[in-house]
Amino acid sequence: MNIRLANQSDLPELAKLFQETVRVNAPEHYTQLQTEAWAALPSDADRFRQFVLGVNTFVALNDDAILGFAGISEKGYVASAYVRCDRIRQGVGSTLMKTVIAYAQQQKINRLYAEASEFSIGLFQKFGFHLYDTEVVERQNVTFHRYLVEK
Numbered sequence: 754m755n756i757r758l759a760n761q762s763d764l765p766e767l768a769k770l771f772q773e774t775v776r777v778n779a780p781e782h783y784t785q786l787q788t789e790a791w792a793a794l795p796s797d798a799d800r801f802r803q804f805v806l807g808v809n810t811f812v813a814l815n816d817d818a819i820l821g822f823a824g825i826s827e828k829g830y831v832a833s834a835y836v837r838c839d840r841i842r843q844g845v846g847s848t849l850m851k852t853v854i855a856y857a858q859q860q861k862i863n864r865l866y867a868e869a870s871e872f873s874i875g876l877f878q879k880f881g882f883h884l885y886d887t888e889v890v891e892r893q894n895v896t897f898h899r900y901l902v903e904k
Contacts, residue, residue, distance in 0.1 A: 754845070756852050759810040759822060766819050767805055767812070768795035770837050777838035782871035783897075790895040808832045811852045813845050823849035825856055831867035834876060850880045854904075866903040877902045 759767065772792045779788040795801040810824035810833065821836035823846075831853060836845045857865055868888070869877045878884075882902040890897050 754820065754848055755814045756811050756848065757814065759805055759812050759824075761802075761806065763812060763819065763822075764798075764802060764805060767822055768801055770819060770822070771795055771801075771835055774835050774838045774841075778841070778872050779870075786895050787897060790893040791897070793893060804833065809856060811849060811856070813849055821845040821849055823853050825853045825862075825865070827860065827862070829857060829862040829865045831865055831877075834867070834873055846876045847879070850876060854880060864903060866901070869900040869902050874900050874902065877904075880904065 775792040808824040824832040886901040
């Protein structure tokens with residue numbers, strides 16, 4: 754598995770990965786309305802571009818196919834952590850999280866924080882993030898409960 758920074762040409766593949774992963778995994782913990790509202794993010798091309806390229810987003814590749822991606826801001830905000838739905842629990846998320854943490858250490862970022870979903874909280878906890886609060890947010894008139902985590 755190789756890791757590199759995301760670029761503009763990755764956006765279509767990352768959008769597809771994002772939508773498929775949400776649609777396959779979210780129904781285990783979220784309603785159909787929540788799943789579809791979440792999966793709709795890439796339909797706003799500017800917002801999705803900012804989501805990916807507005808931070809340092811690392812992509813994991815194998816044979817030139819993207820397996821997952823994770824992004825971190827210069828302030829330590831872990832903006833994303835998504836693994837292709839057919840590669841979950843195969844070490845891709847762990848490799849990406851190690852990359853994000855190593856980047857933070859290199860940049861001397863002392864605090865990492867994120868909003869974790871029901872299916873990503875385990876990954877964050879595995880890497881030493883702890884829950885400090887929860888919040889309810891609204892996306893496309895649909896409410897979501899999220900876990901606020903930090904390391």
